[in-house]
Amino acid sequence: MSTTGPIKxxxxxxxxxxxxxxxxxxxxxGGVIGKQTTFAPKLALDLEGGTQMILxxxxxxxxxxxxxxxxxxxxxxxxxxxxxxxxxAEITTQSGRNVVVSMPGVPDARTRQLIQxxxxxxxxxxxxxxxxxxxxxxxxxPEAEIPKPTEAPKNASDTNWITPELYKEFEAFDCPSxxxxxxxxxxxxxKPMVSCDPSMGAKYILxxxxxxxxxxxxxxxxxxxxxxxAVTGQWVVNLVFNDEGKKQFATVTQRLVGMPGVQNQFAIVxxxxxxxxxxxxxxxxxxxxxxxxxxxxxxxxALADQLKFGALPISFEIQSEQQISATLxxxxxxxxxxAGLIGLILVGIYSIFQYRLLGIVTIVSLLASGVLTYLxxxxxxxxxxxxxxLAGVAGLIVAIGLIADSFIVYFERIRDxxxxxxxxxxxxxxxxxxAKRTILAAKAVNILAAVVLxxxxxxxxxxxxFTLGLTAIIDIIIVYLFTHPIMQLLAKTKFFGEGHRFSGLxxxxxxxxxxxxxxxxxxxxxxxxxxxxxxxxxxxAKEAERRQTIAERRQSAAQGVDTKHDDSVDKDSSNG
Amino acid sequence: MANxxxxxxxxxxxxxxxxxxxxxxxxxxIAGLLVILSILxxxxxxxxNLGIDFRGGSEFTVSNVENTDIALGQKAVVSIAAEHHPxxxxxxxxxxxxxxxxxxxxxxxxxxxxxxxxxGVTDAExxxxxxxxxxxxDVSKQALIGLIxxxxxxxxxxxxxxxxxxxxxAAIIGLLTVVVITAGIYSLSGFEVTPSAIxxxxxxxxxxxxxxxxxxxKIRENTADFAEQRKRNFEELVNLGINQTLVRxxxxxxxxxxxVASILFIGSYLLGAGTLEDLSLALFVGIIVGxxxxxxxQAPLYAWLRHNDADVVAHNKKIELARQAA
Numbered sequence: 001m002s003t004t005g006p007i008k009x010x011x012x013x014x015x016x017x018x019x020x021x022x023x024x025x026x027x028x029x030g031g032v033i034g035k036q037t038t039f040a041p042k043l044a045l046d047l048e049g050g051t052q053m054i055l056x057x058x059x060x061x062x063x064x065x066x067x068x069x070x071x072x073x074x075x076x077x078x079x080x081x082x083x084x085x086x087x088x089a090e091i092t093t094q095s096g097r098n099v100v101v102s103m104p105g106v107p108d109a110r111t112r113q114l115i116q117x118x119x120x121x122x123x124x125x126x127x128x129x130x131x132x133x134x135x136x137x138x139x140x141x142p143e144a145e146i147p148k149p150t151e152a153p154k155n156a157s158d159t160n161w162i163t164p165e166l167y168k169e170f171e172a173f174d175c176p177s178x179x180x181x182x183x184x185x186x187x188x189x190x191k192p193m194v195s196c197d198p199s200m201g202a203k204y205i206l207x208x209x210x211x212x213x214x215x216x217x218x219x220x221x222x223x224x225x226x227x228x229x230a231v232t233g234q235w236v237v238n239l240v241f242n243d244e245g246k247k248q249f250a251t252v253t254q255r256l257v258g259m260p261g262v263q264n265q266f267a268i269v270x271x272x273x274x275x276x277x278x279x280x281x282x283x284x285x286x287x288x289x290x291x292x293x294x295x296x297x298x299x300x301x302a303l304a305d306q307l308k309f310g311a312l313p314i315s316f317e318i319q320s321e322q323q324i325s326a327t328l329x330x331x332x333x334x335x336x337x338x339a340g341l342i343g344l345i346l347v348g349i350y351s352i353f354q355y356r357l358l359g360i361v362t363i364v365s366l367l368a369s370g371v372l373t374y375l376x377x378x379x380x381x382x383x384x385x386x387x388x389x390l391a392g393v394a395g396l397i398v399a400i401g402l403i404a405d406s407f408i409v410y411f412e413r414i415r416d417x418x419x420x421x422x423x424x425x426x427x428x429x430x431x432x433x434x435a436k437r438t439i440l441a442a443k444a445v446n447i448l449a450a451v452v453l454x455x456x457x458x459x460x461x462x463x464x465x466f467t468l469g470l471t472a473i474i475d476i477i478i479v480y481l482f483t484h485p486i487m488q489l490l491a492k493t494k495f496f497g498e499g500h501r502f503s504g505l506x507x508x509x510x511x512x513x514x515x516x517x518x519x520x521x522x523x524x525x526x527x528x529x530x531x532x533x534x535x536x537x538x539x540x541a542k543e544a545e546r547r548q549t550i551a552e553r554r555q556s557a558a559q560g561v562d563t564k565h566d567d568s569v570d571k572d573s574s575n576g
Numbered sequence: 577m578a579n580x581x582x583x584x585x586x587x588x589x590x591x592x593x594x595x596x597x598x599x600x601x602x603x604x605x606i607a608g609l610l611v612i613l614s615i616l617x618x619x620x621x622x623x624x625n626l627g628i629d630f631r632g633g634s635e636f637t638v639s640n641v642e643n644t645d646i647a648l649g650q651k652a653v654v655s656i657a658a659e660h661h662p663x664x665x666x667x668x669x670x671x672x673x674x675x676x677x678x679x680x681x682x683x684x685x686x687x688x689x690x691x692x693x694x695x696g697v698t699d700a701e702x703x704x705x706x707x708x709x710x711x712x713x714d715v716s717k718q719a720l721i722g723l724i725x726x727x728x729x730x731x732x733x734x735x736x737x738x739x740x741x742x743x744x745x746a747a748i749i750g751l752l753t754v755v756v757i758t759a760g761i762y763s764l765s766g767f768e769v770t771p772s773a774i775x776x777x778x779x780x781x782x783x784x785x786x787x788x789x790x791x792x793x794k795i796r797e798n799t800a801d802f803a804e805q806r807k808r809n810f811e812e813l814v815n816l817g818i819n820q821t822l823v824r825x826x827x828x829x830x831x832x833x834x835x836v837a838s839i840l841f842i843g844s845y846l847l848g849a850g851t852l853e854d855l856s857l858a859l860f861v862g863i864i865v866g867x868x869x870x871x872x873x874q875a876p877l878y879a880w881l882r883h884n885d886a887d888v889v890a891h892n893k894k895i896e897l898a899r900q901a902a
Contacts, residue, residue: 049700054711097714106699109682318681319714320629321706323688327639328703336852342842343835350834354827391775394855397839398779401832401863402786408831409790412824415581419588438793441737442786448733449726449782453775456722464775468782 006429007492010485017368017481024375031382041374042381044389044463047333049326050104053115055316057099067093072305073314074099076271077115090385094462099316106323116316121213121307122189123249124206125157125256126265126277132201134174141171155255156207157263161192170194170205187272195267197274204274206267210252213270215245217287219307221300224292235300239289239307246287253289256280268307275306336393343397347404355411361490362407365483369403372474373467386466395467402446402468403475407483409442410435414487425491432484439479446472584823590816597815600876607753607873614760627768627854628675628705630712634684636674637667637703641695649674652694656686681706719774723781727751730785737789738796742881747788750874754784757869758862767854776858783859784866787828788874794821795875803887809895810888814879818871829867836860 031037045052057073070093077099081089089103101115135141146167149160162170175196187193189209196203217240224236241249256264257280267277278291291303344366351359373396380386413435417427450469454462490496586592596603618624628635638649649664649672660676667673674691688704727748735744758780762773795817802813840856882888 056708056710056714106685109685112681317708317710318706319708319711321681321684322703323685323705324703325637325639325699325701327701328637331639332852336839339839339842339852340835343838346834346838347831350827350830390852391772391855394772394775394839394852397835398832398859400835401828402783404831405786405790405828408824408827412584412821412827415584416588416820419585434797438790441793442789444733444737445730445785445789446782448729449778449785452722452726452729453778456718456725461719461771461775461778464779468779 006425006488010488013481013485017477017485020477020481021371021375024372024379028375028378028382037378037382039378041377042385042387043329043333044387044392045102045104045329046322046324046390047329047388047393048104049324049329050102051106051321051323053101053112053321054094054319055099055101055115056097056319057314058317059314069314070097070099072308073316075305077101077316081111081115098319116318120272121216121268121270122209123211123213123252124193124195124209124267124269125252126262126267127157127159127161127192127205127207128170129202129204129262130170132175132196132203135171141167153207156210156252157255157259158207161207162205166192166194166205170203173203175203193272195269195272195274197267197277199275200277202277204262204267204277206269206274210266211241211245211248213307215242215248216240216307217242217245219304221295221297221304224290234292235295235297237291237295237300237304237307239291241287241289243287246285249287249289250283250285253280253282253284257283270306276303332390333393336390336397340393340397340400343400347400351404351407357495358411361483361486362404362411364486365407365478366400366403368482369471369474369478372478373399373471376470376474387463388467389463391461392463392467395464396471399468399471399475403471403478406439406443406475406479409438410479410483410487413438424496425488428484428487428491432487436480436484440476443472443476581823587819587822590819593815593819594822595815596818596871597811597876597879600880603872603876607757607869610757610760611753614757614763617760618763621763624763624769625766626712627770627773629707629715629771630769632678632707632709632712634676634679634687634707635705636688636691638672638674638691638695638697639670639701639703640697641670641672641701643695644670644672646672648694649691652690653687656690657683678709679706715771715774719778722778726778726781734785734789734792738792743792743796743878746874746878746881747785747792749877750788750869751781751784753873754780754862754866754869757865758858761861761865762858765857767857770854772852772855773858776855776862779859780862780866783832783863784869787825787866788870790828791818791821791825791870791875792878795878803891806895806898809892810882811879814875818875822871825867825871829863832863833860836863 028037028039032039057070059069074091074093078089078091081091081101081103089101091099091101094100107115143164146164147159147162148164149162151160153160173194173196175198178196189212192205192207194203195206219240220238221235222238224232224234226232252266256266259280264279265277266280267274269275276291276293278293295303347366348359348363351362353359355362377386377388381388410431414424414427414431417430418424420427422430447469450465450472453465454469583592644666646664646666650662653660653662653664653674653676657676657679660679662674662676664672664674672691672695674687676687679687684704684706688702689699692699692702731741731744731748734747735741738744755777758777762769767773795814798813798817798820799810802808802810808816836856836859839852840860
């Protein structure tokens with residue numbers, strides 16, 4: 001054959017596709033061997049069974065929650081859920097508006113309550129401290145020696161807050177076993193409480209609330225500076241109070257700065273647990289405190305974030321809660337897959353019916369898209385924790401039709417070119433030139449729809465949008481790197497090139513005089529012969545002639561040109 | 577299928593031609609009538625049959641049930657929440673669905689337990705869904721925002737690609753027709769409107785425009801230099817484009833509808849994939865309506881939008897003169 005260009009090109013494209021397949025498959029196999037992932041795509045809860053709650057934040061005062069606040073809220077919920085012993089819970093924000101909590105199994109009532117409650121932050125002074133674990137029975141303070149209040153407490157740090165009951169509770173309090181519990185217990189802000197400090201490994205009796213967390217205006221982590229202004233190289237947390245907090249904090253520090261021992265410390269309590277209990281080194285009258293200690297950059301930032309957002313009175317309202325039985329999930333997955341498979345088979349049958357052996361190209365292309373989609377889903381599940389939901393499966397099934405359409409558009413264009421009398425090889429190239437524009441434009445609409453749906457939508461719509469967008473991209477890859485190169489190669493084969501009856505590209509069926517005229521005679525195509533040959537089959541030309549007005553007939557007779565114009569429309573536009 | 581290929585050939589050359597543009601008044605009248613009917617159907621029926629996600633409430637699905645007596649389910653619900661009137665249905669073989677009005681989240685969990693006991697299955701076989709009263713409004717609002725954002729963006733995209741806003745306008749008007757008619761048929765079917773159905777509607781937007789883009793691309797190609805030829809006027813060129821892509825339109829819609837139909841008919845009735853039937857119904861209707869609308873509404877509408885343009889009018893006159901000069 002004269003041109004080896006398309007063949008070379010086709011081989012190169014197929015090679016690229018092979019590389020894509022091979023690399024993805026190797027990465028996946030590596031991941032499976034390394035026990036990082038499995039061969040099955042990760043499934044969402046609706047297919048796997050479990051509980052999914054969609055929560056809407058409710059900010060006190062009706063203000064909308066910002067993305068930052070939501071992120072922090074997610075962090076708080078995650079700590080609470082982890083603390084309550086539920087493993088593998090996944091907590092994410094959705095569209096910057098909702099928080100989605102997914103977990104296997106069914107959460108108990110307390111976990112559910114924990115998830116919804118707002119974070120509660122407060123500043124309380126430390127009265128006494130003790131060991132992190134419960135005091136052993138034999139070392140308990142004898143009843144007679146338990147301190148008793150002698151008078152009404154004068155301030156929040158006063159040891160007179162400690163009643164015998166409180167002291168007994170304090171001694172019996174075992175921090176390791178209490179961890180994560182009690183976050184939902186409401187502690188009276190006007191009363192003392194027992195609390196643990198996991199970071200220091202200590203427990204305290206704390207006085208009543210002196211500064212509520214809501215009075216924190218801002219918090220940030222920075223490098224500390226000495227009094228001369230030189231950077232000390234230590235990370236510190238800067239705390240800024242609002243006006244009310246400024247006054248309250250000035251009073252507290254004034255009192256605490258002169259106190260001995262642990263009574264010099266104030267505890268920052270989040271959800272009943274002390275997150276930090278710094279010492280008071282000076283009176284802070286301007287509402288700007290600096291917490292220093294052995295912070296790393298990470299721990300300083302974490303504390304600053306907790307201070308900044310932990311105080312926000314965000315609570316959560318359950319918008320929807322689904323507890324899906326594993327049986328139903330498996331059933332749905334099975335029906336989805338069976339329906340998809342039947343759909344695929346029907347599409348295959350129809351394609352063969354319509355396009356003969358070209359239909360097989362459709363089926364193989366669909367299968368290639370299927371394999372690529374599978375690889376993408378597993379790898380995305382591994383790297384981005386993407387989970388396939390039922391809506392996602394529906395997206396995949398719908399995608400079968402949308403992907404197959406690219407092939408149909410392409411094949412129809414090739415047929416159009418054949419109708420113009422081109423030999424197959426050049427019809428494939430011309431058809432492709434035109435089809436790829438159409439395919440790209442149409443896929444752009446699909447991808448746009450998927451992106452808009454994904455960004456805007458709530459709930460399971462996102463899973464659907466995701467697979468729809470993913471398959472649109474995979475479709476483009478397959479049609480460029482697989483279907484077109486295969487057509488280029490097939491065009492060179494005798495079976496297709498000569499337009500076999502079952503090739504789906506039989507020119508006689510397409511109304512063109514066959515290139516192969518039997519007995520070894522092959523009609524040749526030359527672009528110069530275009531005009532003389534009339535590009536049309538005889539019957540169409542006759543029909544067109546019949547439709548001509550007398551004037552047109554005279555005109556064309558005069559010019560010696562037959563009915564050419566509807567053809568030149570196509571020809572012209574191919575330049576543009 | 578030799579006949580379809582030959583038929584396709586005749587459509588391509590113009591030997592055989594259907595008057596999609598020529599009879600546009602009739603098609604527009606039919607489309608208009610369908611739109612009006614589609615608006616009337618939900619009105620007459622007293623609104624859409626909103627699913628639990630839009631009403632708020634609780635829903636339970638019990639799998640692997642041997643005795644599908646609905647009285648068992650009713651008794652179980654009433655034992656926990658006496659004032660409720662649950663609707664219990666046997667949606668698929670061995671599967672019972674129970675829906676109630678608004679319950680608290682705690683009651684929802686208790687009823688899930690009671691249902692498991694009543695039907696003699698383990699707790700793991702019961703799926704419960706609790707939906708708060710504002711969730712549905714939230715979903716609808718987001719879907720509406722999605723619709724508007726998508727339509728605006730896609731209108732811009734098409735106007736840029738086709739370099740004429742008239743194609744964009746025709747496509748969007750046709751799109752609205754598709755959405756309204758699909759919603760009307762959906763309402764007529766009595767299926768519940770669920771978030772999945774909303775997904776379906778949003779997908780129809782995408783599919784319908786996708787289909788239109790393919791046909792418009794051919795029309796654009798045919799009419800690119802229409803003023804330079806004397807054979808066909810603008811309208812005829814548009815009509816030729818529709819006819820030339822007719823085989824593709826039919827093949828594409830069949831291929832797109834087959835998997836959806838297999839979910840709708842095989843999935844829902846034989847296998848009980850309850851969650852997918854609403855989605856697939858919306859898609860099934862939408863794909864068919866969307867394909868028909870491209871051919872009967874969007875493309876003829878584009879021809880009509882252009883029919884008063886100076887270049888089209890001038891060209892029409894030339895053709896007229898040439899034809900009269902007989």
